[in-house]
Amino acid sequence: MKLIFEQSAAGRGTAYLPEIDVPQTAPDFKGRETPLRLPELSEIQVDRHYTALAKETRGVNGGFYPLGSCTMKYNPALLEDAAAQPGFRDVHPLQPDAAAQGCLEVMRKAEAYLAEITGMDAVTLQPAAGAHGEFTGLLLIKAYHRARGDGERTKILVPDSAHGTNPASAAMAGFEVVNIPSDGKGYVDLQALKAAVGPDTAGLMLTNPNTVGLFDPNIAEITKAVHEAGGLNYYDGANLNAIMGIVRPGDMGFDVVHVNLHKTFATPHGGGGPGSGPVGCKDFLRGFLPGIRIAEEDGMLRRKEAEARIGDVRSFGSNFLVAVKALTYMMILGREGIPETAAGAVLNANYLMHRVKDLYPMAFDETCMHEFVMTLEALKEETGVSALDLAKALIDHGIHPPTMYFPLIVHEALMVEPTETEPRETLDQAADTFRAVMEAARQHPEEAHLAPLTTRVSRPDEVKAARKPVIRYDFDHPMD
């Protein structure tokens, strides 16, 4: 497919702006020296180009999308309508509070609902993604220890099954990362944890349900061990969809949480963002929260700053339109719909797991939460067919592959998260497909490496891409 630059013809374009209706003065600044090589296209070319690109992009509505850890649920249409209103879209972030009461009410409501769902006392909407929330939450922990003169707490404990963002966030926040092993069932190794905590422990980062899709039953003991050592507990909300309304991080002993609005709260992921990663905390950390706090004074909502705030983690208050969508979703679901959604996600995952587990060995064969992890280690050894091969074969059957090779503690892992919005029929079809793909792989392992066969592009050479990176169009040496 042609790049947009390869369709450009000098002099083409559409007039979007009127003539300048005021006098222009001579430049009094240093001007651009090199030509600006943006594409020159008529609008129909722009439209067709992106229509072609859209056809080679797989969205949630294109079919089953069981990408583990990503919660690819249906994004309700109303959410887009709500966010597209001029009364939200065309509001300047620095206009007076009195002229932005609706925006501030959206933020205050979203914060309150998220605080209740997570069992926290205060929430900031400022972080723009999950990893951004992790970084923010860890800075709260750092500020808390510093404020108490407890600067020796330099270590963050992270289970070896954690998302890669956890240790990376801890490092960015200036902490040393201590990896805690998992036990044979994928849970935190309690003995190892208890041996690791001490006067240098700043905190623990944990996902629960964990990244193998299991709820760690020792959670209260885990968080207690960290608290007793003087550390704080950070909850990575990536997997909140499994338990919202059922059990709350705040009641498990966590002090700080982030949630992913683009996972649990049905806001679309946009091909990689924008997301939103609000951070909640217990009362004793409230004063450190970044960004703005919203307070009501004389019947008017006003923007304030917390007294000991860590600063800002982005320019303005939030990825606001994402918050609008998440609030809309929470209002639709309400107090009974939220646990019903969680239970629906867990049921769908267990059902699909039961439909395939005789052919696909489970990494941990027990009741799962919202997702399950299969290991294709045996298949790989016996036939040479890898998790990657099977994932690619699923593409030919209209299924977006599960998450591959994660978590790192499971070899040849495929992580499947159906979400609650899939009807039983889709799960049945998916199970049949998973089974057929496995049988085909066993019968004709040599063909498995060729998949997918139905897409224009198949098996891009990633090694070549990384060895000599070409990461922009070269105008001086056109390609085709």
Add this chain to the structure above:
Amino acid sequence: MGTYVPNTEADRKNMLKACGMERMEDLYAGIPEELKRKEPLRIPEGKSEMEVRRLMEGLARKNRVYGTVFRGAGAYRHYIPSIVGEVVGKEEFRTAYTPYQAEISQGVLQSIFEFQTDICELTGMAAANASVYDGATAAAEACGMCLEKKRRKILVSAAVDPKVLSVVRTYAFGRDAEVTVVPEREGVTDLEALKSLADGETACLLLQTPNYYGCFEDADAAAEAAHGAGAKLIMSCNPIALAIMKTPGETGADIAVGEGQPLGLPLSFGGPYLGFMAADEKMTRKLPGRIVGQTEDRKGERCFVLTMQAREQHIRREKAGSNICSNEALCALTAGVYLAAMGPEGLRKAALSCRAKAHYLKDRLEEAGLKAVYAQPFFHEFVTAAPDEQAAERILKALEARDILGGLPLGGGRMLWCATEMNTREEMDRAAETVREVLDA
């Protein structure tokens, strides 16, 4: 009512049975009872779509959308061609995840490759990433790229947007780096002070041009001062101004960053916005976040993949340069469509129009009795002084009454004004007239 769970009571029963369970509660048998929530969440009951739509419409109505806006300060109202919304609204782009599976993500991948090229063209740099959260986080991440064991000091010009400075400080708190503010003189960075502050412990200088007050900085001199001390230069630029101004690449900057919101993104009360980052050849592998690269598939077909992933958190974990995972891909697509529609001439026209209108507005406001605070060359923002704080408040109030959002109050009667191609001559005359009435009263 009102969830998006399709399975009926009968479905659920059958599905539970297939799993060897009887009741929905059995799914959660592994969670200790004492931790489970016994009461319903204290949030309202679920509602129908119609009810929620009305509630959200009610909230939107509580905001004011001004007919005329003369406020920028990091968020700018520009014309957005209709084609932008049409493209960006496509379900595939809107709902896809990060393009991990290249075979069914060529559209997103190619759009990011094109965006990276756009950003390289705008900034004059060698390489760009797929975006970060916003302009402020782009600046903060860029400072992080420059930190070395012996260079822990980050210099930030006092004329940088204070919100950006705040974010740089927050990130520096995390990385245990030191932030030193280089004072400003007459609306631009004090170059003499810069020369005395830049030393062997300086990692970088963050310079914004046009700066927070709208003034163009002497970036060449700043580059010389930073490089003279062995430090890196990070230039933060308005992407529309880049159509006409000397680029970071031409200035010899090591990293270019900026807020991409002016490129087709609505004001949205502050987000989602778009941070762009570009680097010279030597700094390319330190760029954080996703990068899309070109390669070939097994049939030799040109295609695109996420590449250089050995830098990233999911591979390097605590050794990664940044933790960023989700970025602002749909906003990057928005910018790509905007730039493709506008083209080089359209963007240049937008930039010239912004500059011309801001100069016109400044002249009119001066005639009306406000005083321009700085005498520097400027792009589309400038600062005025009213006799006192109360006068500035009265002006803003009078403008509000005429459906005009005036300049941002900076304290002490100073206001930061912005004009873009959206502002007509008539609007600016009307604003100036209002100012005159207030000051003459």
